[in-house]
Amino acid sequence: MRGIDSRFPPASQFDINKSPMALVEDHGWAQCVQRLESELGTSELNTWIRPLQARREGDRLVLVAPNRMVMERVRVDFCARIQRAWLASGGEDIEVDVTAAAESRGNGSASGDDTPDVERLITSNRLDPRYTFGSFIQGKSNSQARAAAQQVAESPGVAYNPLLIYGGPGLGKTHLMHAVGHALLRRNQNSRVVYVPSEQWMNQFISAVRHNTSEEFKALYRSADALLIDDIHFFAGKSATQEEFFHTFNSLMDGRKQIILTCDRFPKDLDRLEDRLKSRFSWGLTVSVEPPDLETRVAILLSKAEQFGLSLSNEVAFFVAQHVRSNVRELEGVLLRLSAGMRLQGEAITVEFARQTLRDMLAHYERKVTIDNIMSTVAKYYNIPLKDLRSPRRSRMLARPRQVAMALARELTEHSYPDIGEAFEKDHTTVLHASRKIEELRQTDLRIREDYENLLRQLSY
């Protein structure tokens, strides 16, 4: 194992305190960043410029942002400045193009070509410097996952192994996974922390098989100290990939190395994933992240606004949080729209400004979260006739969906208990009891929690 160490990305390359640009062969970009250092504040530089990876494509400088959010902000606010800094630092006149990581991968190969250079593929996947425990806002919806991640960061390979974080899109699974990676590297700079999205892992595996470099592929992954694999639902139905992953998993577990996985649902519910993998996933700890509640959404908005250098009042944050409930990525998207709108129109962000700027989005939500629509969505979800939600029948088969529908109406609409009671042809105390009951069951009954979150997601998009 020692023999292949040199081919691993040195841990320091993952260090958030070092510029990712250290990895870029093109020194022109390093000089350009240096130039920008004198123009931008540290916070702007670390948030928007340092996470970019640069490569030359003919007479273009292609900057790959870790996600769409960064891509859009860089396009709007920094492109021209980067071009000027590039020229000023001795570069020739080139076009600057900004893409997001997933798009830039395009053909599914992380490197953009078909070179079976496993090391390069791995080094191209770095931890996002912004995804740390410090920038993760904790609330009821994610506190368990955060605590588990923190525990793993403190006792890797011992506390919970594997740690599997599951939940809907944009709820911070990747963020927490990277946060553990950063913490492990801070504890031990030489630790070999490997982060890879499942799709890339599979592409690298296929490429290794094609180019006869399977041994190298295996050795590289099996000698990691911590392996972080994102979105493992992607492995469903890919039997050869599952087989390879099964052996990697066993090898790492035998060596007491830490494994962290994320998945878009409770892993036992994944179709076409081998039972032996499902059972291994349950050896450690499986925790969920759920959509954040109102207070957490407000806290996230205020913290992100500060991070983006955007002045946002509590009142506006509260207004946005009341209307945008689905996930954190969407909250970030809203901040981006507000920021772009503010720049274009030169106005301060007031509640009225937010209402105008986001009117299409708000109208969409309002259409979806009527009591009638909640009822029909719940009836369809549980496959029961709509009229039964209103009927006086008390069978458990009907009572639970009815309570879920009432709780959703209470959470998603501004209607009072008596209004909701009237819509369900029940007394307001029944609605009150239903809301409390469902809140309690969401803590203790996994099935109810999943049903509620699924419905919340359907109604919130």
Ligand SMILES: Nc1ncnc2c1ncn2[C@@H]1O[C@H](COP(=O)(O)OP(=O)(O)OP(=O)(O)O)[C@@H](O)[C@H]1O
């Ligand atoms: N609790 C939180 N505090 C601060 N930022 C958060 C939080 N949760 C999510 N985010 C931010 O929301 C964005 C989306 O998060 P992330 O990519 O981790 O979601 P995910 O659950 O992995 O989604 P997907 O399943 O779609 O990959 C990121 O920018 C992340 O930093």
